[in-house]
Amino acid sequence: MGGGCTFIRLLAEEDKGVALTDAVDALQNGEGSSAVFSIDPAKFSMVPGSPFAYWVSDRIRRLFVDLPPFEGDGRTAKAGLCSGDDFRFVRAWWEVDPARTVTGTAETTPDEFRAQTCAGKKWVPFAKGGEYSPYYADVHLVVNWERDGEEIRKGACDRSLPGARPQNTDYYFRPGLTWSLRTQLGFNMRQFPAGAIFGHKGPVASGNGDNLAVYLSISNSIVFSSLLSLQMAFGSYEVGVIQRTPLPPISQPAYRELESLTLQIVDLKRHIDRNDETTRPFVLPSMVTPNRNRTLTEYVSLFNTEISKVSVDAGEIQHQIDTIAFDLYGINDKDRKAIEEAFCDRPAPINAPPTAPPALTADLLSY
Numbered sequence: 001m002g003g004g005c006t007f008i009r010l011l012a013e014e015d016k017g018v019a020l021t022d023a024v025d026a027l028q029n030g031e032g033s034s035a036v037f038s039i040d041p042a043k044f045s046m047v048p049g050s051p052f053a054y055w056v057s058d059r060i061r062r063l064f065v066d067l068p069p070f071e072g073d074g075r076t077a078k079a080g081l082c083s084g085d086d087f088r089f090v091r092a093w094w095e096v097d098p099a100r101t102v103t104g105t106a107e108t109t110p111d112e113f114r115a116q117t118c119a120g121k122k123w124v125p126f127a128k129g130g131e132y133s134p135y136y137a138d139v140h141l142v143v144n145w146e147r148d149g150e151e152i153r154k155g156a157c158d159r160s161l162p163g164a165r166p167q168n169t170d171y172y173f174r175p176g177l178t179w180s181l182r183t184q185l186g187f188n189m190r191q192f193p194a195g196a197i198f199g200h201k202g203p204v205a206s207g208n209g210d211n212l213a214v215y216l217s218i219s220n221s222i223v224f225s226s227l228l229s230l231q232m233a234f235g236s237y238e239v240g241v242i243q244r245t246p247l248p249p250i251s252q253p254a255y256r257e258l259e260s261l262t263l264q265i266v267d268l269k270r271h272i273d274r275n276d277e278t279t280r281p282f283v284l285p286s287m288v289t290p291n292r293n294r295t296l297t298e299y300v301s302l303f304n305t306e307i308s309k310v311s312v313d314a315g316e317i318q319h320q321i322d323t324i325a326f327d328l329y330g331i332n333d334k335d336r337k338a339i340e341e342a343f344c345d346r347p348a349p350i351n352a353p354p355t356a357p358p359a360l361t362a363d364l365l366s367y
Helices: 016-028 041-046 058-066 110-117 146-158 209-219 222-229 239-244 252-273 296-329 333-342 357-366
Strands: 005-008 036-039 076-078 090-092 123-127 141-144 176-179 189-192 204-206
Touching: 005 016, 016 036, 036 041, 041 058, 058 222, 076 239, 110 146, 141 146, 176 209, 189 209, 209 252, 209 296, 222 296, 222 333, 252 296, 296 357
Parallel strands: none
Antiparallel strands: 005 036, 076 204, 090 141, 123 141, 176 189, 176 204
16 A cells, blocks of 8 residues: 555445445455545645544645635634623523613724723623524624623632633624534534624634625535534534634635625525514514415415525525535535535525424414
């Protein structure tokens, strides 16, 4: 083998004993096998941490050498606040007085948001991870950050809150991208609004402001997920892993298209939230429509049809984003097929809400 090592990959095989026997027979007979990989171990060093990424091609491993990492050129990723006592400091946004929650627009500066916390507005939107929801998820929590976190900072300093860590506070209130630190459904980046604070389980990636939508699409692409998977144990997306993952060069036509596609998915997801009274975009329950003569069955059928259409549209947009990402990273057809097969069970970008009659009726009664 010329100093190389041979690996046999059986993760996807149902009968691993039979598959192993077949692979060994193929090796002994000098035949090819899709389960057998031969590689020079020195090539593992191309990927940060030198993981045994034997199943991917040299071209994929070289992306970590040839392309710049996420961390750099104005981009960064940071872990955020650990309150030390969430039961004491964290609430759902609808549990607190709106008049005491910081408010603003995309043009409001971080200093202006901080000033509000010293002028009677103690509650700040708080991104703390959450369920799988790429591109967009309503920030449903708030944290008590009165007087720029005076109580939590003091507790961390005098150890009255032993677990408190008000870290990377200079990045609070800035717009960015956030994700759940741990999830079994796969990596999912989403918008992080201006005027919010991020947690240690919901880190934030910051960039060159205008590029956030493009970074959002690239980081939710199947290629980015595959590059992450080479570096880490299943289900734990630590800040350092995001920082080290390479980004491709982005041409102006691709930039504009990715930005447009990303905003389309965000709009579709916000559209669904219009019927969820626990979210800020909420308008009315799904069963409240101008036509009051419809039966329950008709309401349910219409809602199911709408959700199905939204899911299909989002899936088609995600496919377009993935295709652009493959091209930008310069991945050939063979590697593309391998990546798509490895992530064939990736969840859809839309979190479909409950559409059964009991759930819709409960929403209406709650409203």
